[in-house]
Amino acid sequence: MIRVLDLAAFAEMATGLALVVVPSFVGQVLLGEALTGPAIPTARVAGIALIALGVACWRNSGLLGMLIYSAAVTLYLAYFGLTGSAGVLLWPAVAVHAVLSVLLWRSRN
Template identity: 65%
Template sequence: MSKVLGFAAIAEVATGLALLAIPSLVGQLLLGQQLAGVAIPVARVTGIALIALGIACGLATPLMGMFAYSSAVTLYLAYLGSTGEFAGALLWPAAMVHAFLSILLGRALLTTAASSK
């Protein structure tokens, strides 16, 4: 892995972690406005995506990055649905699709790991 790609991967993971933990502050620093309302869960899903991008592009494999993204989004969407604050018509179907994808990606990871031994 090139040093530039490694640095970019680490920077994306750091930004993603910041968006997960303190999305409003990140919004203030990047956009000059604090995030509020529906922008908070959108920023957190974006944070999950940036972490997965960093995993896929430098810290592990693309398959691991997609598994991390789909699994984390499944959990976060289920959390949002269970709290009831945000619950659009497609929230639970999206959570179920990501759960199914997580299972498929997890099986692919296990198959890849077993075949490389």
């Protein structure tokens, strides 16, 4: 039997995946307006967070959820910085998440 927590975790992961892949569409169906401009990368980071939350709940591991979140945000923000515009704190945020990812990975062992 599927636990309610598992069902909620999969629903959040699905919503997070949708935010990462088609953020404007999700904004349209949830909020009534398509997301544009800076709302797109913000929605994608929120999507990554929902995926990590879902994994953390499903696997009963906050450490794994934080590792997934931090590593994925590191990669996404670095990609965004290389292909789009960047604010003054983008690269420091990439560095902080990269360090956190390494520390979280090392604490697994």
